[in-house]
Amino acid sequence: MLEKRLKKGDTVKVIAGKEKGKSGKIQSVIVDKERVLIEKVNLIKRHKKPDAKGKGGIVEKEGSIHISNVMYLCNKCNTGVRIGFKILEDGKKVRVCAKCHEILDA
Numbered sequence: 001m002l003e004k005r006l007k008k009g010d011t012v013k014v015i016a017g018k019e020k021g022k023s024g025k026i027q028s029v030i031v032d033k034e035r036v037l038i039e040k041v042n043l044i045k046r047h048k049k050p051d052a053k054g055k056g057g058i059v060e061k062e063g064s065i066h067i068s069n070v071m072y073l074c075n076k077c078n079t080g081v082r083i084g085f086k087i088l089e090d091g092k093k094v095r096v097c098a099k100c101h102e103i104l105d106a
Helices: none
Strands: 011-014 023-030 035-038 043-048 057-062 064-066 070-073 083-087 093-097
Antiparallel strands (some): 011 023, 011 070, 023 035, 043 057
């Protein structure tokens, strides 16, 4: 099972593929397919049939990117970093930056 390293709302940077170098916030995580949707990144066009209101046409939306092709953007390091886990004194498990050891979960 995939550990929950990346969550909705995290800022990530794309490290591979045609969108390499772009960054944005995660809109959703598709856990069973190990993919993420990042806002304004990997835009694809879909043709939508008009509905009862008559709204149709070409719609632009985000496509999914595999989770291995993105890295978490640490606020302190200001670069893409790996995520580690640490158990606090009270027994709570939190995510930490592997570079600067900053706690990522508020």
